[in-house]
Amino acid sequence: MTHKRPDGRKSDELRKMSAKVGVVPNADGSAMFAFGDTVAIAAVYGPRLLHPQHMQDPSTGILRVNYDLLSFSVSDRKKPGPNRRAQEISKVTEWALLPVLELKEFPNTVIDVQIYIIQADAGTRTAGINAASLALAHAGIPMKDLVCSVAVGKQDKELIVDLSKEEEDFEEGEGATDFPIAKIANKDAFTLVQLDGKISPDLVPEALSIAAKACEKVYDVQKKALKDEVEREAKG
Amino acid sequence: MAMDIANLTKERLKAMFAEGKRFDGRKLDELRELEIETDISNKAEGSARVRLGKTEVLVGIKLGPGEPYPDSPERGNLTVSAELMPIASPRYQAGPPEFNGIELPRLVDRAIRESKMIDLDKLCIKAGEKVWTVYIDIFPINDDGNLIDAANIAALVALKIARVPEITKEGKVDHDKEAKDKLPLSKDIAPVSFSFFKLGNSIIVDPTREEAEACDARITFGLSKSKDKYLINSCQKKGEAYFTGEELAKMSSMLPDLYEQVNEKLKKFL
Numbered sequence: 001m002t003h004k005r006p007d008g009r010k011s012d013e014l015r016k017m018s019a020k021v022g023v024v025p026n027a028d029g030s031a032m033f034a035f036g037d038t039v040a041i042a043a044v045y046g047p048r049l050l051h052p053q054h055m056q057d058p059s060t061g062i063l064r065v066n067y068d069l070l071s072f073s074v075s076d077r078k079k080p081g082p083n084r085r086a087q088e089i090s091k092v093t094e095w096a097l098l099p100v101l102e103l104k105e106f107p108n109t110v111i112d113v114q115i116y117i118i119q120a121d122a123g124t125r126t127a128g129i130n131a132a133s134l135a136l137a138h139a140g141i142p143m144k145d146l147v148c149s150v151a152v153g154k155q156d157k158e159l160i161v162d163l164s165k166e167e168e169d170f171e172e173g174e175g176a177t178d179f180p181i182a183k184i185a186n187k188d189a190f191t192l193v194q195l196d197g198k199i200s201p202d203l204v205p206e207a208l209s210i211a212a213k214a215c216e217k218v219y220d221v222q223k224k225a226l227k228d229e230v231e232r233e234a235k236g
Numbered sequence: 237m238a239m240d241i242a243n244l245t246k247e248r249l250k251a252m253f254a255e256g257k258r259f260d261g262r263k264l265d266e267l268r269e270l271e272i273e274t275d276i277s278n279k280a281e282g283s284a285r286v287r288l289g290k291t292e293v294l295v296g297i298k299l300g301p302g303e304p305y306p307d308s309p310e311r312g313n314l315t316v317s318a319e320l321m322p323i324a325s326p327r328y329q330a331g332p333p334e335f336n337g338i339e340l341p342r343l344v345d346r347a348i349r350e351s352k353m354i355d356l357d358k359l360c361i362k363a364g365e366k367v368w369t370v371y372i373d374i375f376p377i378n379d380d381g382n383l384i385d386a387a388n389i390a391a392l393v394a395l396k397i398a399r400v401p402e403i404t405k406e407g408k409v410d411h412d413k414e415a416k417d418k419l420p421l422s423k424d425i426a427p428v429s430f431s432f433f434k435l436g437n438s439i440i441v442d443p444t445r446e447e448a449e450a451c452d453a454r455i456t457f458g459l460s461k462s463k464d465k466y467l468i469n470s471c472q473k474k475g476e477a478y479f480t481g482e483e484l485a486k487m488s489s490m491l492p493d494l495y496e497q498v499n500e501k502l503k504k505f506l
Contacts, residue, residue, distance in 0.1 A: 188481050193471055195468060195469075205485040
């Protein structure tokens with residue numbers, strides 16, 4: 001039994017993606033990333049000396065991520081300021097990005113990554129990670145690779161990628177499952193794994209391979225955005 | 237995660253794990269002794285103490301009348317909280333919660349909520365005005381690692397034995413009347429969680445505090461079983477290292493067996 005996706009997408013089809021690098025001129029690096037109606041921006045400041053001094057680590061730089069929804073990005077106004085959900089997403093985003101960063105080169109410093117969601121339609125953490133990964137590259141932070149993120153999910157029994165809000169709220173049959181992951185672009189390495197819903201343990205390998213394929217498409221969009229920026233800068 | 241532990245200990249543990257050994261003689265996939273006790277407070281609607289090795293955690297269930305959310309006027313609420321009190325560990329300090337204190341209740345909340353074990357729709361007192369809020373409060377007494385999995389078991393057992401209090405005409409909880417009704421729970425759903433920890437290329441379960449602090453990544457799965465089918469209901473990865481697809485597949489395949497081991501001890505409470 002297959003359910004039609006509300007927007008007519010195929011099961012492995014992502015929403016229309018767009019990405020742009022250099023959206024916050026003040027920042028050392030910045031980017032926008034969108035999955036359909038979900039729009040995230042990210043800005044990187046640093047590496048810069050970490051204050052207060054006692055928080056500095058002489059063996060490495062520190063990554064500090066702040067993720068939040070803008071108050072008007074969701075249907076019911078969100079009270080400004082980070083709640084526990086936002087704090088958790090900030091943390092899992094740090095862990096998603098850390099494996100590709102070479103922070104040992106910058107002792108005693110902090111790299112601040114600010115992620116804000118301007119318009120939310122599910123997949124905000126994955127869009128935020130994609131934007132942050134681009135912003136870090138744009139800032140020239142030494143990275144082993146880009147990090148790509150997308151959610152796999154289940155609508156009743158069928159595995160689908162990049163769920164919209166409407167799909168996330170699906171309630172028939174086995175209901176909806178949201179399985180956001182992040183992956184190092186050119187490596188079998190999952191740096192973010194979260195899940196809400198229900199999925200049989202046997203289905204995990206298949207879901208991961210679908211996610212890995214979708215990440216390749218995210219990677220293409222990210223590469224293009226970086227290339228466009230390089231060309232734009234070259235033109236002056 | 238790799239905080240507060242000597243590099244020397246970490247290197248030693250890494251080498252031992254690579255040989256499949258642990259300080260306490262367990263196998264890498266071996267859980268510690270699990271002890272469960274119930275009714276530790278007669279003032280709670282349900283309560284339990286769980287010991288997993290030297291880790292001890294208390295969970296109490298309280299019910300209170302509260303207001304429903306506007307979008308679900310007839311549905312009860314579920315609130316999970318945890319207090320990492322300085323009694324339980326030299327690592328804990330009084331004051332606003334650190335991230336671990338935020339993550340623990342969120343993971344327990346999701347494992348229980350997503351399993352649909354509690355039928356919140358049956359916890360309505362007066363539609364649109366008053367519904368029950370189920371409070372699951374977690375208090376670690378001694379943190380020797382793997383608090384999340386211990387807390388999940390304690391929460392499950394406490395919920396299974398919890399009773400819904402009587403209510404007065406004024407709509408307050410009647411503490412004088414004996415609570416008789418059980419919570420509206422799905423009989424065959426019993427969510428627990430399993431956390432896997434990675435150090436180097438080794439993966440272990442149920443770490444002691446020392447082992448957990450040495451590890452570079454953790455992943456926690458909320459797992460339930462319904463009509464003989466195992467279901468992962470929640471999942472969260474932590475830490476600065478990654479898991480390969482193969483590792484994730486391997487851990488997923490280990491879940492049913494781990495579930496049965498714990499379920500063996502849980503049976504008499506369910």
